[in-house]
């Protein structure tokens with residue numbers, strides 16, 4: 001037979017197969033319905049959802065899941081929003097069908113300004129700009145060798161934290177733990193972002209502007225709906241937002257320029273080996289691949305703001321939850337201290353960073369904290385790039401889909417006594433199999449999973465291990481007399497403690513120098529070191 005004839009037959013068969021497949025496939029998809037959900041009331045429904053606080057929205061969706069099952073639809077805005085509470089469906093979508101589920105919704109209202117028109121990693125559409133910005137963060141800043149180069153900053157921040165804890169405790173006999181954790185973590189991320197030449201005064205200014213934005217974050221949600229109308233109706237809130245953004249720019253831009261100058265002129269003045277690259281340095285010379293231009297200052301501000309909130313806020317929230325559980329359950333704290341002591345030499349004031357990986361119980365405590373109290377109860381909304389079917393339901397092209405992180409970590413079918421704080425569950429053979437990235441299977445997903453998984457997850461785990469280990473190594477943590485640690489939740493930027501942790505500390509070795517000003521009724525004991 002002639003070669004051209006065989007070729008023609010082969011092409012015809014493959015074209016026909018493709019047409020038949022498409023026909024079958026599209027019939028299959030169009031015959032599927034949206035996941036079930038409450039009735040649709042277009043405008044009023046959307047407004048009701050958008051004016052509900054985000055935490056109440058989480059609670060409402062959780063209770064709707066018990067009525068409609070693990071996948072449901074809400075009509076918020078013009079397109080349906082699907083919510084998934086089942087870990088297997090999450091794996092099917094995010095890992096097995098990763099590319100289809102990796103897009104983000106178009107930015108609206110304040111999101112447009114906040115993200116410089118979707119030029120931040122978390123907001124960018126799935127495509128070359130996203131890939132480029134994400135790769136820059138991962139390879140320039142989150143790479144293990146770079147993370148190691150910030151070791152002296154971590155030491156500085158740990159000392160700052162200990163000084164502040166001790167000073168408050170001496171003054172009032174109690175510590176509002178969260179304020180200090182927040183400041184310490186913010187300082188550390190600010191140094192990683194803006195360089196180690198940035199002073200504490202500048203950090204405080206950035207922190208004030210940043211915290212004003214975060215504390216109004218939930219209220220600004222209203223501008224996601226019909227921004228052109230809501231911006232006029234709620235113009236005072238809109239003006240407040242613009243002022244906050246302006247303050248952020250006013251504090252960050254001079255520091256970005258200073259870094260630019262240092263790079264252009266001052267590098268030669270710095271002794272070799274003393275220069276530590278920061279996130280801003282990596283952004284200054286970056287050329288956007290599609291637009292073929294450098295980033296504007298406003299875009300760098302947005303990326304810094306994402307880095308500071310993504311990196312500091314969530315980690316601090318997780319840190320507070322873990323410390324709260326260690327105060328509430330002294331036997332777990334005691335066991336953790338004993339396990340640390342098996343690795344760290346007696347009399348060592350600080351735990352060596354390389355020793356952290358020799359402490360499996362520490363890791364179990366951190367994982368249990370993230371399972372039981374994930375700082376994000378849902379991920380950032382994803383958008384589906386084509387009509388897709390999961391669990392026999394249609395997820396339509398351009399519809400948003402979200403995943404119920406907290407419900408998966410507390411699913412009684414997967415976790416025994418899910419509301420208990422039991423780090424031991426991660427020490428069993430089974431527990432060691434838990435992979436926080438969910439590549440093989442999802443059991444918990446505090447950092448999301450698939451292509452949009454949090455790029456900072458190993459940095460976050462490392463920071464949590466570093467601070468928890470050192471705080472427990474330095475002090476015995478106790479609840480206030482007559483007080484109970486209340487684990488109720490509250491949503492701001494992340495889901496934190498409604499009643500922030502208050503505690504007493506007692507040094508485990510001679511680290512608090514003066515004992516004369518110790519509050520009455522509290523014994524400074526040198527614990528466990530004999």
Ligand code: HEM
Nearest residue numbers: 121122310311314315318376379380447448452454456460
């Ligand atoms: C305990 C700490 C942290 C938690 C619980 C956390 C959690 C998350 C979650 C749930 C997402 C959304 C994933 C999705 O949409 O599917 C996310 C995204 C992200 N996180 Fe984190 N995160 C933490 C720390 C960090 C740190 C330390 C950084 C950077 C320094 C960071 C940077 C980001 C960025 C840039 C994204 C957007 C990723 C993308 O859209 O491609 N996060 N994080």
